[in-house]
Amino acid sequence: MVSGLGGYLFIFFARVIDMSCTTVRTLMIVRGQRLIAAIIGFFEVSVYIMALNEVVGKLNNPLNLLFYAAGFATGNYVGSMIEERMALGVVTVEIIPSDPESEMPDLLRQQEFGVTTFPAYGKEGPRQVLHVLLKRRMLPQLITMISEHDPKAFYTIMDARSTHGGFLGRQGK
Numbered sequence: 681m682v683s684g685l686g687g688y689l690f691i692f693f694a695r696v697i698d699m700s701c702t703t704v705r706t707l708m709i710v711r712g713q714r715l716i717a718a719i720i721g722f723f724e725v726s727v728y729i730m731a732l733n734e735v736v737g738k739l740n741n742p743l744n745l746l747f748y749a750a751g752f753a754t755g756n757y758v759g760s761m762i763e764e765r766m767a768l769g770v771v772t773v774e775i776i777p778s779d780p781e782s783e784m785p786d787l788l789r790q791q792e793f794g795v796t797t798f799p800a801y802g803k804e805g806p807r808q809v810l811h812v813l814l815k816r817r818m819l820p821q822l823i824t825m826i827s828e829h830d831p832k833a834f835y836t837i838m839d840a841r842s843t844h845g846g847f848l849g850r851q852g853k
Contacts, residue, residue, distance in 0.1 A: 683781055687734060688743055692751040698724050707763050747789020753828035770840040771819055776811040778832035785810055787829055793822065813840065
């Protein structure tokens with residue numbers, strides 16, 4: 681099909697494209713977007729087969745394998761960058777402020793984040809736990825607010841596969 685430098689570049693970029701598709705397709709499956717995942721999968725496997733044909737047809741050329749593997753690795757990296765930029769879905773952030781009497785719930789509500797608080801008991805005594813549900817694209821803003829208000833706060837971030845009801849505030853728009 682293609683030979684020389686053009687062939688190597690074709691193999692490399694085909695793998696970058698198909699592995700990036702793999703990453704995004706997997707994300708869509710996890711998020712319950714089956715139809716989008718199927719469409720991406722169609723293109724992913726088409727590109728994959730074209731790249732594989734170039735390599736399998738010329739197994740005696742180790743550079744084909746090298747470019748194939750490099751494209752695979754680069755595609756994983758590029759796919760994760762794409763997934764990060766897409767910032768799809770909803771996350772749950774649980775925050776435990778360092779001060780049990782923290783004003784953080786009110787500050788977050790002023791910024792229109794939905795916050796549910798509940799009392800807890802930790803190693804150092806009474807605590808409050810804040811439960812915040814938000815669009816993933818708003819996560820950097822929330823983390824900045826936590827870091828500025830209470831750099832010693834403990835927090836965890838979890839993907840929420842699906843939600844029903846509740847309040848997403850302005851980030852729900």
